[in-house]
Amino acid sequence: MTALLRIGNCSGFYGDRLSAMREMLEGGPLDVLTGDYLAELTMLILGKDTMKDPSLGYARTFVRQAEDCL
Secondary structure (H helix, E strand, C coil), X not given: CCCCCCEEXXXXXXXXXXXXXXXXXXCCCCCXXXXXXXXXXXXXXXXXXXXXXXXXXXXXXXXXXXXXXX
């Protein structure tokens, strides 16, 4: 018997819709939820943010999504 692992992804790039994490969590059975915050466009934006302010440089949308869903 083969085990089934249901994987969802809630981010493809920085700026993806904020509702994506909740949609994945509420959309049906899910075993693992991932988010890709390392896309090329994302890395460019985060690099520019870090150059302006060293305390930045992380995907702040993740924090907003996690707060909403936790």
